[in-house]
Amino acid sequence: MNISTEKTAGWANYPRIVAAVARPENRDELADYLHHTGQCIARGNGKSYGDASLAPNMVSMLGFRKILEFDREKGEIDCEAGVLLADILPLIVPAGWFFYVTPGIKAITIGGAIASDVHGKNHPVAGCFSNWLISFELMRADGEVLTCSRSENAGLFWQTCGGMGWTGIILSARFRLRRISSVHLRQKTVEAGDFEALWRAFEENGHWPYAAGWVDGLSPRHRGVALFAEHLESDAPDMPLRYEVPTPKNIPFYAPSGLLNPLSTRIHNYFYHRKNKSGERLADLESYFYPLDRTLNWNRLYGRRGFVQYQFCLPENAAYDGLIRVLDAIRAHRQAPFLTVLKKHGERPPEAVHSFPVKGWSLALDFPRTGGLPALVRRLDDIVRASAGKIYLTKDACSAPDLGRIDPAAFGEEKFWSLLKGRILSGG
Ligand SMILES: Cc1cc2nc3c(=O)[nH]c(=O)nc-3n(C[C@H](O)[C@H](O)[C@H](O)COP(=O)(O)OP(=O)(O)OC[C@H]3O[C@@H](n4cnc5c(N)ncnc54)[C@H](O)[C@@H]3O)c2cc1C
DSSP states (O other), rough: EEEEEEEOOOOOSSEEEEEEEEEEESHHHHHHHHHSSSSSSEEESSSSSSTTTTOEEEETTTTTTOOEETTTTTEEEEEEETOOHHHHHHHHTTEEEEEOOHHHHHHBBBHHHHHHBBBBBBHHHHOOOGGGGGEEEEEEEEEEEEESSSSSSSSHHHHHSSTTSOOEEEEEEEEEEESSSOOOEEEEEEEEEHHHHHHHHHHHHHSSSSSEEEOOTTTTTOOEEEEEEOOOOOOOSSSSSOOOOOOOOOOOHHHHHTTTSHHHHHHHHHHHHHOOEEHHHHHHHHHHGGGGEETTTTTGOOTTOEEEEEEEEEEEEHHHHHHHHHHHHHHHHHOSOOOEEEEEEOOTTOOOTTTTTOSSSEEEEEEEOOOTTTHHHHHHHHHHHHHTTTOOOTTTSOOOTTTTTTOGGGOOOOTTTOOSOOTTTTTT
């Protein structure tokens, strides 16, 4: 089995560590590796932003990349954990199926989707990835393989969904798909001059299954844009659907650090707001669900210093005031979030103890790593804590440890672990 020492990071290129990365090709190699290695963590495709998939010993699961079964009648997929959503789409879309839940990127593995229990723009109606998960196989530290579902090893099933890889290594999974009869969606855009209008747009358009908002983190009134969408019904539902992926652009080099600064962000926000005028239009699956995938390696725009994505979720009763306080704090600290995504969340099953969303609202904010960022993160942590909110661990790199960290001891599998938090706060 190949094991190499590499400088590695998550999607945000911070933190960056030197790690021994093992690349097992089959279960025997993986079991052997676990037997001989101390603490380690599984790595999918490394698209979590912060330190979720980082540890001195990392196990890449990209060697487990077989689709084992696609039941076209029932709409079920059985595949190995290293299969990407992007591997599955060309198979299922022409047959009239899509994911119930997809994050805003398709280059993630099924193992990563389960371990983060990812959500999409339709959480109030579809929940998280675990809502549609039937079962998975999990290799524990001693090499034993357990099948986990709602009826078999149910405790371990729920601890693993959103458990950030700390219960063991997911080998394969079976999950449900949803029917579609068109590759198009109807999309409605609502411009909002301030945060109150943005909030109102969500309330008034609550019947759309998909919803996400953009907030201008630099505008004093927190203006924004809300995008709503629904799948179109096709006139010819029995025809195979055409799944096309436009050739992506690539950012070949790291940009100079500082390219994304308050001025360039202000210019970007101006054009983004101008481009997104209120109205309705047709969108396709790619442009609606995966707009960022049209530019490969866009994370390099933040330069070698990398960036931090801060995503938090506040419960319904505290959300409006908490979000305003967060947006005001960003302006007061003179930080400029380049990307922002606002989402509304619904109930989650009580067993899904580690799933990130709670009934309420989440906001994701991408900040270039600057000297002033640690102080802002501390301030945002305080607001999230005071609002009884949560941090999304799959994005996190530097929040206070008390905000939603998982205690590995709770799993009785202390072999699997991630880096300790708090590096930039302590200046490391
Ligand atoms: C542009 C972009 C948009 C995104 N949008 C969203 C979004 O809308 N909603 C959302 O929820 N997330 C979103 N994400 C986050 C992303 O979906 C998650 O971080 C996902 O877990 C990444 O999967 P991965 O395969 O790259 O896993 P990695 O980043 O490699 O690992 C993520 C976690 O999963 C664990 N893990 C991976 N494979 C296994 C395995 N086989 N067994 C056990 N544990 C494993 C790792 O240990 C780690 O804790 C986005 C990320 C990007 C870059």
